[in-house]
Amino acid sequence: MKDSKETPTQGETQLPLRRKINLIEAAMKYKEISLIITVLLMALGGYALLNMPRQEFPQFTIRQGLVIGVYPGASSKQVEERMTTEVENYLFGYQEVNKLKTYSISKEGMMIMFVELRDGVKNPDMFWSKLRHGLNELKNQLPPEVLALIANNDFGDTSALLLTITSEKRTYKELEAYLKKVENELRKIEGVSKLKHFGLQKEQVLVHIQPEKLQNFNIKPITVLSALRTEGTVNYAGNLDNGNMTMPLHLPARYQTEKDLANQIIYADPQGNLIRLKDVARIERRYKTPDSFIKYQGAKSLLLSLEMQPGNNIVQFGEAVDKALAKAKAKLPKDVEMSRIADMPNVVDHAISHFMKEFGIAVLAVIVVTMLLLPFRVSAVAGITIPISILITLGILSTMGIELHTVSLAALIVVLGMVVDNSIVIIDNHLEKLDHGESPWNAAWKSATELFLPVFSATLAIAASYFPLMFFLRGTAGDFIQSFPITIAIALGASLLVAGLLVPY
Incomplete structure (x- = not known):
């Protein structure tokens, strides 16, 4: 033994x-x-x-873009002959362009060219930067009536979070001010890329000239226009030199409120009589007629889109966003609400949790099967x-x-x-x-x-x-x-x- x-x-x-x-x-x-x-x-x-970085979908290269030309007053045939053909010849000179999938549309006053790059192009941003520079030079060779020739390839960005700022009582201007407070908190997050807002309604001040009053004062409309144009600009007024340093001086715009505009002097005679804008016109502040607007649950809303920089963990990014939004919410009145209508960090976190659950079930299933045999x-x-x-x-x-x-x-x-x-x-x-x-x-x-x-x-x-x-x-x-x-x-x-x-x- x-x-x-x-x-x-x-x-x-x-x-x-x-x-x-x-x-x-x-x-x-x-x-x-x-x-x-x-x-x-x-x-x-x-x-x-x-x-490790987490996203809902993998990053992929967007190889499509647009080249847009504006040629006011030209017919579709003139746009095709004088602008589209020249742009196509220039564009097809780049080896990165896929000629088979690139096509153009010429219509009255405008050219739209759909550009697609070859599959082997790994850095499209470099190409589009080079193309924009080339289009600026090409525009000088086109008819002088061509107002714009631009390239746009900004189609690959996706929002990590869509947030609405909503109130039934507040005006759009007030909502915009609250939106900026939220933006200021979100910009402090290191992983934030772009902040875009939608649904803003711009205010405008309308001056309604009353012709009968102009006739009473014997004033021509061009006189009113000239006075408003010169007084509403910011001008350089020279330098102030104290021996140690030289500081530029600027004259600020005089118009801060509708009252300032109403008191603008548009005519003065030799006797010292003054005619102000309010004497010949009615002044009104209102919102522009909107092309589009946003409502959430029937109330006025502004939409904020938050994008994340590549290479970040979107779940951790979402936690940082939660903290920033909690601080921002404390600065808002009770009648202004913040709501999430798209929350990518939560979606990805749910996907990861679901995988871990499936992973645990798979491990147990394998162990049970092997234990039987x-x-x-x-x-x-x-x-x-x-x-x-x-x-x-x-x-x-x-x-x-x-x-x-x-x-x-x-x-x-x-x-x-x-x-x-x-x-x-x-x-x-x-x-x-x-x-x-x-x-x-x-x-x-x-x-x-x-x-x-x-x-x-x-x-x-x-x-x-x-x-x-x-x-x-x-x-x-x-x-x-x-x-x-x-x-x-x-x-x-x-x-x-x-x-x-x-x-x-």
Whole structure:
């Protein structure tokens, strides 16, 4: 009995002297190093899960834009011949432009050109910046009646939050003042990109000239216009030099209220008689006739769109927005309400929570299935490899700059059932070798060594089946789906390393 117990021990201790150990057996022998590396990678994955950038959808490149020309008074044929043709010839000189998908519409007084870039263009902003500069030079070669020639490619921004400022009693001017208070709080957030507001109604001051009064004073309308034009401007009035510094002086505009405008002198005779604007005109302040307006639940509303800078965690961004809005709400009166009509941070947070729920169900389902067919210890080991592989995958995705969004989450859910296969195959072979009388040590490294190449080949085949998505889907669709095969490949690779280097121990 003593010899039978000592023989395996001697064999195990002398094994490294008789042959060169492979990577799998080295990982078993120096298990502390393997465990430390695994724990560090899992810690990186846990940190990434909490802090990596999160979006609802992946970022993709917008390769479409518009070139608009304004040619007042020209017929559609004149616009086509004198402007559209020249712009097309200039535009098609750029190799980035996809000529097959670029087309134009010429109509009376206006040209609209729909421009699409080639799929290989990765930085469209550089192209559009270069094009805008070129269009400014091209405009000088077009007929002088062409008023504008502009390019617009600002179509890719999405709102992280849509907020309404609503009141039944307040005027639009008052709502605009409260909206600016909310904006001031939101601008303090580091991740804020753009703040856009919609539904603002601009005030205007109307001067209704009364012809019969002009006739009574024998004043011509041009006299009134000249007086208002000169007094309503801000003019440079020279410098003030005190010997130490020179300061420019500006004369401020005199009109601050309707009363100032009403008291404007429009005529003075040699006898000192003054005629003011209020003597010949009626002055009225009112809102312009709106082209559009916004109402929320039947009340006057202004809409605020909040955009987030790329590369931020939208859930954490939403928490910062909540704090800023709480401060802003304290500064608003009770009859002014703030309401969220679109809340992307909440949507993404719900998606992440739903994934974690599905992830937990998947882990439990795998453990239950393996427990029905394998011993408890084997099923427990197989189940543990799932969170280990997923956390390592998240850590690698974070270091590669891939965000957590709908596509990457879908890839992780798809691969959940696959990451456990490698471990189950190796564990099953390990049990078979134990049944044939192998020692636990030899059964462990031999099972992993013998099956590593077949498991690697199967893993590579599965990953390769998804990679055609990156090559056959081009343009916006290709950008959108790009992270899907990458995530699957990383997850399967992580499960292969866990099964080959960690499971045998």
